[in-house]
Amino acid sequence: MRKLLIIFVVILQVILLAYMAGQRENVLRTGKTIYLRTVPIDPRDLFRGDYVRLQYEISNIEREKMQDGLKLLSVSDSHKNKDKKVYAVLEVDEDNIASVVSVTDKKPEKGKLFIRGRVERFGNFLFVRYGIEAYFMQQGAGKELEKRNVGGHRALLEMQIALGSDGTAVIKNHRWAPISINLTDLKLDDNMPQSAKIVLTNISEKPVAIVNLPGSGSLKVEKNNPDWFIDDEKRNWRWVNENASAALPEDKNVRMLDPDCSYEFAIDFSDPYWSISINNKEPVTMNKFGFIRWQSEFSIVYQPPSKQQCEGLKDADLIWHGKISSQTIPNRD
Amino acid sequence: MACQNEKIRWLHNQIQDWVRLGIIDAACGESIGKLYPPQKSSRSWALLIFSGLGAVIIGLGVILLFAYNWDKMDKFAKLATVFGSLILAHLAGVSLFTLTERFRGIGESLCLLGTMLFGAGIWLVAQIYHIEEHFPNAFLFWGLGAFLMAWAMPSVIQAALAAVLFALFAIMEGSEFRTAVPYVFLFLLLLLPLAYKKQSWFLLSVILLSAACSILFMTITLQHSEMIVFHSLLSIFTFYTAAGLLHQKSAKFEKFSTVYCFIGIAGYLLMLFILSFDDISREILEHPLPLKIDAVFYWLTPFVLSIVLWLGVIREIFKKTLVKYYSHDLLLMPVLLIFLCSYSFSITRCFDWPVIGVFNLLFLVHCLMMMAKGCIDVKLNQVIVGSLLLAALVVARFFDFFESLAVRGTVFVIVGVFIFSQGFFYIKSKKKKALRENKCESC
Numbered sequence: 001m002r003k004l005l006i007i008f009v010v011i012l013q014v015i016l017l018a019y020m021a022g023q024r025e026n027v028l029r030t031g032k033t034i035y036l037r038t039v040p041i042d043p044r045d046l047f048r049g050d051y052v053r054l055q056y057e058i059s060n061i062e063r064e065k066m067q068d069g070l071k072l073l074s075v076s077d078s079h080k081n082k083d084k085k086v087y088a089v090l091e092v093d094e095d096n097i098a099s100v101v102s103v104t105d106k107k108p109e110k111g112k113l114f115i116r117g118r119v120e121r122f123g124n125f126l127f128v129r130y131g132i133e134a135y136f137m138q139q140g141a142g143k144e145l146e147k148r149n150v151g152g153h154r155a156l157l158e159m160q161i162a163l164g165s166d167g168t169a170v171i172k173n174h175r176w177a178p179i180s181i182n183l184t185d186l187k188l189d190d191n192m193p194q195s196a197k198i199v200l201t202n203i204s205e206k207p208v209a210i211v212n213l214p215g216s217g218s219l220k221v222e223k224n225n226p227d228w229f230i231d232d233e234k235r236n237w238r239w240v241n242e243n244a245s246a247a248l249p250e251d252k253n254v255r256m257l258d259p260d261c262s263y264e265f266a267i268d269f270s271d272p273y274w275s276i277s278i279n280n281k282e283p284v285t286m287n288k289f290g291f292i293r294w295q296s297e298f299s300i301v302y303q304p305p306s307k308q309q310c311e312g313l314k315d316a317d318l319i320w321h322g323k324i325s326s327q328t329i330p331n332r333d
Numbered sequence: 334m335a336c337q338n339e340k341i342r343w344l345h346n347q348i349q350d351w352v353r354l355g356i357i358d359a360a361c362g363e364s365i366g367k368l369y370p371p372q373k374s375s376r377s378w379a380l381l382i383f384s385g386l387g388a389v390i391i392g393l394g395v396i397l398l399f400a401y402n403w404d405k406m407d408k409f410a411k412l413a414t415v416f417g418s419l420i421l422a423h424l425a426g427v428s429l430f431t432l433t434e435r436f437r438g439i440g441e442s443l444c445l446l447g448t449m450l451f452g453a454g455i456w457l458v459a460q461i462y463h464i465e466e467h468f469p470n471a472f473l474f475w476g477l478g479a480f481l482m483a484w485a486m487p488s489v490i491q492a493a494l495a496a497v498l499f500a501l502f503a504i505m506e507g508s509e510f511r512t513a514v515p516y517v518f519l520f521l522l523l524l525l526p527l528a529y530k531k532q533s534w535f536l537l538s539v540i541l542l543s544a545a546c547s548i549l550f551m552t553i554t555l556q557h558s559e560m561i562v563f564h565s566l567l568s569i570f571t572f573y574t575a576a577g578l579l580h581q582k583s584a585k586f587e588k589f590s591t592v593y594c595f596i597g598i599a600g601y602l603l604m605l606f607i608l609s610f611d612d613i614s615r616e617i618l619e620h621p622l623p624l625k626i627d628a629v630f631y632w633l634t635p636f637v638l639s640i641v642l643w644l645g646v647i648r649e650i651f652k653k654t655l656v657k658y659y660s661h662d663l664l665l666m667p668v669l670l671i672f673l674c675s676y677s678f679s680i681t682r683c684f685d686w687p688v689i690g691v692f693n694l695l696f697l698v699h700c701l702m703m704m705a706k707g708c709i710d711v712k713l714n715q716v717i718v719g720s721l722l723l724a725a726l727v728v729a730r731f732f733d734f735f736e737s738l739a740v741r742g743t744v745f746v747i748v749g750v751f752i753f754s755q756g757f758f759y760i761k762s763k764k765k766k767a768l769r770e771n772k773c774e775s776c
Contacts, residue, residue: 002485003431009481010423010447014416016474017454021412024462051463083512118466131466171463 027170031162032113034090034098036132037177037322038157051136054159058088058100058115059133061126067104073122084119086128087167094307095321097158103128107167116167132161132169155180155203156324178204179257181302183326193329194287198265198300200324202257209254209318210263211304216273217246219265220301221286222325237278237289239298249305251314267300299325341369384442385490392449396456408461415454423447430486441488448491451478452498469505472498480520483527492527493539495520500543507550515630517547532585534592541596545569548631555628558620564673567604568635571666573597575642578659579649594658601666602699602722608692609729618688622677636674643667662702665695696726708759711766716759720752 038054066073073081086105090098090113098113103126108114117128156177162170180203186196198219202208211218221239255263267274275283303323310316345366352362395418422443430440452475458464459471476498483492499517506512521544528536548569552562577593580586608614622632643666650659676688700723707715727748731741 003427005485006423006427006430006444006482009478009485010420010427012481013423013448013451013478014420016478017416017419017451017458020455020458020464021462024458024464028462051460083510129465132463134465135463136460 023168024170027164027168028162028172031164031168031170033096033172034092034113034161034163035096035158035175036098036161038159039154050139051134052157054133054135054157056130056133056159058090058098059120059128059130061088061100061103061128063125065100065102066126067102067106069105070103070126081119081122086117086119086126087114088117088128088130089114093321097322098161110165113163114167115161115163115169130169132159132171135159135171135174153180153182153201154324154327156322176203177320177322177324178202178206178208179210179302179320179322179324181324181326183300183329186329189287192287192289193269195269196267196300196329198267198302198326199262200257200265200302201262202259205259207256207258207318208320209256209315210302211249211253211310211319212255212263212265213246213249213253213305215247216265216267216271218302218304219267220303221274221276222299222301237276240275240277240283241273246305249310249313254313254315254319256315256318265302299328301325344369384439385445388442388446388449389494391446392453395450396453411457411461415450415457419447419450419454422450441486441490444482444486444488445490445494448475448479448482448494451475467510469502469509472502472505476502476520480524483524487527487531489527489531489533489536492524493536496524496536496539496543500546503547504550507554511554513551513554513627513631515551517551518544521547529586529589532588534588537589537592538596541573541592545596545600548635552631555623555631558623559617560620560622560673560677561628561632563604563607563617564622564632564670564677565635567601567670567673568632568639570597570600570604571670572635572639572642574601574663574666575639575646578646578663579642581658582649582654590658598663602696605669605692605696605699606722606725606729609689609696609726611689614689614692618676622674636670639670640667660702660706662698665698669695693726693730697723700726704755708755708762711759711763713759716755720755723748723752 037057070086084105086103087108088103089101089108091101092098092113098115115130117130119126120129121127156179158175158177159171160173160175162172164170180201182199182201184197184199187194200210221242223238257263269286272283272285274286276286276289277283278289301323304310304319304321307316307319307321310319310321313319348357348362348366351357352359357365395415426440426443426445426447428440429436430444432440452471455471455475459468476495479491479495479498482488483495499520503514503517506514521540524536524540527533528540545566548565549562552565555561573593574597577590577595577597580590580593608617623629647664672691700719703715703719703722705719707713707717707719727744731745
């Protein structure tokens with residue numbers, strides 16, 4: 001009898017392990033494959049060895065995208081709602097890169113593409129973790145991945161993810177976006193940005209084309225997270241061109257980059273293109289905007305025209321259509 | 334001992350033969366066997382300790398080997414290795430464990446290795462599939478695996494592993510996710526009968542320390558104030574001491590009294606020593622105990638349990654049944670607990686040196702009582718511990734209490750003379766005791 005009881009417990013142990021592995025293996029085999037953009041950071045785990053910590057673009061979701069019960073959340077409930085189960089409804093672009101359409105606390109209906117996660121923090125943005133924030137690899141390999149993000153260079157890692165029908169996500173593989181970004185020569189005057197350079201480098205092994213639209217049209221300003229306290233006036237600012245549509249590209253705007261070659265964009269923050277509006281007041285150029293507090297951080301984003309907009313161009317097939325953000329300004333590192 | 338054991342084994346084999354041949358009946362054979370029970374040899378304990386330790390180290394080695402994350406090894410090969418070794422270790426362990434008494438220890442160790450491999454398997458699966466959902470759960474499931482094995486076998490070493498894993502679960506939840514997991518106490522409580530059933534002081538120690546660590550991290554998580562952390566821990570240690578004193582009554586579990594008292598008194602003295610510092614004490618006593626429902630459980634439950642047990646101790650004091658570990662100064666433990674609780678809720682909470690002075694005085698009383706009791710009962714370890722604690726108190730106050738060098742010097746001289754004369758007193762007591770014993774022998 002005792003022998004049987006012990007064997008029963010052993011079987012339970014084996015079943016638990018088999019369930020853990022089987023559930024994930026099933027998602028890997030039957031789930032829909034998408035790509036998620038992320039930036040790697042390299043820590044180490046005592047029990048699982050080297051891994052790269054991943055911070056996905058879809059981890060920070062704007063308040064406007066919150067649906068159903070999440071609409072009612074207030075910043076003061078942030079602590080109470082930690083670990084709350086949420087579902088981010090996704091859409092994929094022509095490169096199979098997924099982005100968030102909306103986020104809800106109700107399980108979306110069948111047929112919709114969604115990923116399941118849990119609330120980590122909440123403010124103006126909802127910070128969600130999806131259980132795929134660690135990418136384990138052989139000891140030493142983590143450093144290799146991190147090498148691409150040294151000296152101010154930011155390279156995008158695109159994780160291949162299998163999505164189960166219940167929103168469970170499992171990492172399948174990874175690939176690098178072909179372009180890295182670096183913000184250099186930032187000139188400050190009394191804590192106000194005057195000029196800077198954005199350097200895009202082809203880090204792939206094939207030629208890649210980028211687009212430089214007239215009037216810095218391929219570059220945008222993106223306010224950085226965290227932005228938890230919505231009532232603070234000093235942080236209530238927006239870039240005036242955030243909703244402006246850029247001009248259509250022409251062949252002369254396309255720049256071909258061979259492997260390891262770079263292209264520089266010069267930025268003059270006194271240009272009205274870089275104006276911001278604080279509390280919906282009269283716009284001021286960024287060179288007159290001091291970094292009063294760290295919450296005022298922003299990034300410069302390279303965002304070329306879409307595939308559709310580039311149709312008919314000579315090197316349309318070689319143009320990379322991804323979006324990539326520079327390090328933050330001011331860079332606290 | 335070994336020779337005697339061999340003789341007893343020979344006798345038991347003979348009894349079986351006599352019963353088989355019909356020389357004596359089974360009941361008679363059983364009665365004779367009971368008269369000469371096989372003695373547990375130290376060898377079996379050594380075997381269990383070394384093979385158990387070996388199993389834990391092998392298991393940790395396997396976890397670290399897989400943590401290297403061999404790129405060239407296919408994930409199914411990795412899974413097959415862990416599943417295969419887990420099943421093999423358990424099957425071999427179960428077979429040996431249930432085969433004969435002789436191989437029971439090795440069987441138990443192999444099953445422990447199996448449970449370690451089960452843990453390695455959880456981490457490995459998480460690694461292969463890049464799972465990062467909520468890593469403390471790995472400790473919980475691993476602990477539950479060990480817990481079930483502990484009761485199924487039953488095995489002290491599996492139960493100790495389970496207790497450590499449950500504590501790690503509570504620690505990780507508290508430190509990494511700021512979540513309190515009170516049900517850990519239920520699991521630890523369910524392991525306690527096993528410690529009593531197997532009369533294992535080792536398992537009891539692990540459970541008591543795991544419970545103290547768990548409550549420490551759970552109360553830190555609540556973030557109400559340092560007072561709740563401090564009060565809960567103090568209540569737990571006071572509770573342990575009372576439980577230890579009451580265990581002296583039971584002949585069967587008398588040795589548990591040492592474990593309870595040692596952990597309880599050591600923990601209490603540590604808490605009191607911390608309270609004797611001005612800055613820390615101010616920080617602890619600054620806020621009252623929280624009255625929110627989620628926090629009350631953590632300080633009120635151990636407090637009430639502790640007071641109830643101490644009422645039992647006081648009853649036994651009147652009956653004069655507590656002998657071994659009891660000393661009158663221990664009654665200050667529940668008094669301090671009640672004082673802290675009342676102080677926390679008092680409207681006019683004055684705070685200055687008089688309050689810290691009380692804590693210093695209490696600590697001093699315990700040191701002196703320990704030294705005096707050690708001298709009277711001729712127990713050198715008590716004398717040494719008491720003296721060391723006194724020295725620690727004097728050194729601590731050297732930096733923050735006495736401003737004048739002359740006062741510092743005087744205090745050091747007084748304490749030095751006191752410890753020195755204590756040595757003479759101890760030797761005198763020892764001689765008196767030897768004389769008494771000689772007289773008794775000659776009588």
